[in-house]
Amino acid sequence: MRTVHFDHRNHARDAAFPSPFHSRQAQHNRMKEWSRWSDYLSVPAYWCADMEYFAGRNACGVFDLTPMIKHRVSGPDALPYLNRLVTRDVAKIKPGRVGYSVWCNEQGRVLDDGTIFHFDEGDYRICSQERQIDWFLTSAQGFDVDVREETHDVAGLALQGPTSFAVLNALGLAGVETLTPFGLTTFDFAGASLTVSRTGFTGDLGYELWVDPDHAETLWDRLFEAGELHGIRAMGSQALDLLRIEAGFILAGIDFLPAWEAVRPSHTRSPFELGLGWLVNFDKGLFTGRRALLEEHERGSRYRLVKLDIAGNKPAKDAYVFGGDGKVIGTVTSAMWSPSAKASIALASVETPHGESGEELDVEIYYQRELKWHRVMARARVVDKAFWDPPRRRQTPPAKF
Amino acid sequence: MTNTGAVLIIGGGHNGLACAAYLARAGRPVTVIEAAERVGGMAATREFVTGYRASCAHLLYLLDESVAGDLSLASHGLRLAATELQTVALDPGGEHLLMAPDGLEGGGLGDRDRAAWPEYQRRMSKFAAYLGTLRSQAPPRITNRREDLLALGALAWRLRRMGRDDMREFLRIAGINIHDLLNEYFDSSLLKGALGFDAVLGAFAGPRSNNTVFTALHRRSGAGNGYSVVEGGMGAVTDALAAAATAAGATIRTGVRVQRIESDGLTVSGVELDDGERLAASTIVSNADPKTTMLKLLGARHLEAETARRFHRLRTSGCTAKLHLALDGLPEISGLAAEHLDQRLLIAPGPGYLDRAFNPCKYGEFSRQPAMEIILPSVVDPSLAPSGRHVLSAVVQYAPYRLEGGWEAGKPAFLEAILDTLEGYAPGIRPLIVGSELLTPPDIENLFGATGGHWHHAELSLDQFLMLRPAPRAAQYRMPVDGLYLCSAGCHPGGGVMGSAGRNAARAVLGGAKK
Structure with a gap:
């Protein structure tokens, strides 16, 4: 249930706002340094990026994912819509599963990458680094589908590292052990619905937890209670960046330029040029960029x-x-x-x-x-x-x- | 893709029929599917009151001569009842202006007007002829391929060959408004009104709107006989095209509507008809307007998102209505000799009049004093009305596609406004009226399927011309879905009964235009 209010947000004065976890982040943030990640305040390093990195590899780290841009796609045509939007075959992402994909413009240049969460038949969430609502709505023409952004309606935490499962277990999430990589399920949690996906940006055992913003602080508190003996530690964006490079994950704006931001077309990249050819499915039918990518596939990148x-x-x-x-x-x-x-x-x-x-x-x-x-x-x-x-x-x- | 397979053509308008005839002559099995009971689309001659017939498009002035020649339209029954109609600019005071290419008569013109006329004619004819040369080919694409660069270079070369001064003048005026240009040449309001009217006829534009010089040039880009009245109405043109197509082996089915083009977004496989029948076809040419074809029959989901968006934003709101009056006798126009009633009569007595007629259209209202192009085709072709009776056919501007309050309530009031205007020039016309038909843009949309009721299928303007018509990257008749082609007025070179788009599309199907 979304009850978060935005009335207090003065966008003319501020470019970033406290995340639903802000009060807890502030307690952990010894360095008192804040950075901006899209609409929210984010923590580069709570104390020491290296220590937070090692928590992610040897215990577990908690990272605030709320600023990640989240889109909801639902309706009878959600699947055909997504299949025309992204390069991979979304039909293969069954309910209760998450899939990684990229999407392109008609020149076959990557606009962004992201994860597609399949909740139920015809109900999906797409998380991405960049705001995509304009492109997603443009692409919705001709489909019976509802596309909206829900970044502010969902609070998210990444819990990453070898002890992350033990922490969730201690939290009392019965059955979370059956979740396979890229699995997705929901739990009743403190009177709210807690969505847990076995996903992450660190290339290790890890989970992402999604809850309505009103329950964000409760989730943080319970997680740190449950994780006390499992080495849990708040993790900032600098540590996450180290973890993702080791895992070989690319980042929009760093490892490739989203095509809409490029002035020079030659500075953009196709999925093939990002090592993501495995995400391009020419057999599933039409998708935006298909013609150009097929040409590139034949001609070479x-x-x-x-x-x-x-x-x-x-x-x-x-x-x-x-x-x-x-x-x-x-x-x-x-x-x-x-x-x-x-x-x-x-x-x-x-x-x-x-x-x-x-x-x-x-x-x-x-x-x-x-x-x-x-x-x-x-x-x-x-x-x-x-x-x-x-x-x-x-x-x-x-x-x- | 094979170049020998059967071709299915959606829509039997003049371009669909011309395309069918060319393809059939090239040996391709062709079937034309027309939703109406007879072919012709907006050109079809229809009985609007028992015994009285008229065509929505009422004058022939842009017909592609090579199409007429290639398809031997004369031998298939095309005959002209009158050619080289002169334009009469009607003056509310009865001092009418007779306009001929070689001179002006009446209208109280001053010396400057008469002196400027030949030079205006020379330049506009020369520039229009340049536009005319563009019709015979698919527009060049903007790529780095050799054939496209050469085609683009050829366009520029032809422009350069106008000579330095004329080329400069062409570049100077091609994008500006007709009102400014006319003021450079003429003083007479009546003359400027008439010339301005030709620039805005069929356009969502007034004489002070930009690129109306371009629309004026497009309108006079036809070669040959000037304005002609076709014997049997304009439907005789499409009947002749249908006869040429049939003689070449094409099959024409009428009274069946294509509901859907079957496609997986990569290729087309056939069509579904309104009676549920499915026809398989790997090559489909659509004479329906671009929006109907791409967004309704095919569906936006079968296009890449940016392609769909380009078709979606095509400007297609018509603002032109058509009036047909069944008259008990020949009307009288104050101050005009009866012998001039077989000419082309304009009610547009000044640029200000035109602009005031256009203004309400921007706000969803019709013109209280509309501008009109009037002909009485039955004067030269008595077959169109019972003996001694007459048909008045008028193109009327402006009538917005979306009228505030809706056309159901607005149409009777608009008809009254038109008749009041007519009566200002032809007092006593009302008692002669035995029946009438007024087609608003929504009526034209319902009758002929053209989105927005636009008689050009899409606004004709510089931003929707040549390689931008109907949409960038889709202007060579061949669509991004394999096997699908467009051949309508929504493609280059645009509206008016020409047949060029149909012929060019046939060439694309036959392999003249590469992917």
């Missing part, structure tokens, strides 16, 4: 998004990528020193035919030591597998760490 395993320990942030002949063939989009993989890792966009698995490239890294800049050329090998992909991520029922 210009770019390739690759994972790089880089020699040394200097994060290759914003580095140029060089081919064998010393020519610049791409740039790093995300980079870090991975404590879990014990390697300098990166995501990079390179020009084809470069980027085949196993190819040896060079990256030019600039780094500072006591305000003095240094430059190093480091060997970088293109790798296939994500840097972090533990079996516990998939194990069902999950282990109770």
